[in-house]
Amino acid sequence: MADLEFQRQALTHLDALYNFAMYLTKRPPDADDLVQETYLRAFRFSHRFQPGTHLRAWLFQILRNTFLTFYRVREREAPVAEDGVPEWDVPMFHHAPEDDGTSMDAHTDLERAMRRLPEEFRSVLLLAEVEGLPLEEVARVMACPVGTVKSRIFRAKERLRGLLRDYETK
């Protein structure tokens, strides 16, 4: 298990991880579980963390991998509907389950639009634009080249603009 100093440093990123988890899972109980599991994994494998590298990015990477593992299992068990993401090439992306009674309410059109983006798009925007991670770190978290990150950010913003425009016209 990790030493106390590592735990203390890791816990300074708790709010950022929780925010990321909330946008991924859309449910506070799921976000709680996801963050808790992320920290337990981080503490258990703290010896694999290379000092001097970005701890925050490492934690985001663990959280996202845990999320994908968790929801991939769910997807195998019960395929998720793709309501709300019309005619886009979404099948290659992973989606969190759609809203039900336990999901959080969107406060703004921007938040609602974010929640309707495929996970890969949502994640790059959250990591790069909200959390301010460098593209190299985002690429590490997303396990893809930097060029792919740039492309996804571009496409994500395009979709976001489209969704915001739809909300406005309605």
Next chain:
Amino acid sequence: MSERFDENSDEVLSRRLAGELPRYAAPARLRVTIVDAATPTPRRPAWLGPLLAAAATAMLLALVVLPVLPRIVPSDPTQRYVRAVVSEHSRTLMWGARHGEILPSALPWLTQESGIALPKVFVGDERLEFVTAEPVYLERQRGIAIHYRDSDGHMLTYIALPAPGLTVPDPARVQIGRWRPALMRDSGFAAWVWKQGDVGCFLVSDMVSTDDVERFKEYFTRVRATTEPVPAY
């Protein structure tokens, strides 16, 4: 209004995402949960398990071996008798009587098995309840044992067996009415010792305190006055 979204250039959208998108803060209990889950529970020292196992084994062996260890036999024959009847009493306390015979219906069988006849026998009263009677074999002699229980739960064992060599030690004698039995002690038990002819009689109990001994005297009187053991053959 659509102009507003046309103005959502990359830079504007980035600013909106960074500034307008609600941020969710982790609940305080989550931090506590994580810290608690990460705190290792205190582990037992590695040597504690084997040590406890060894201690338990040693205690078990002691329990098995202790009763069969040779005991120092008292040179005084009276004390030897007392030790034997106390052992019989404590065995009955721990394991119960070997037979559960009812008096007076079992008297013929008891006489046949023990060689002791009881023309008169105390079968209990409101203070001292009869429990059971059984033949015994102590100090190489057949005898008879009768067990009673008083209202406070004290067990009493009356034993009569042929004991021609038994002498009641004078220094331990106590005057109780018209009798002078000896009060002797062994292994935390008290025993009245007296003779009726060639039959040695014993009344054993765990009543050893001063108050208990006074009651023990009463029980002796009840048993002594109404029990008359004689050799049957």
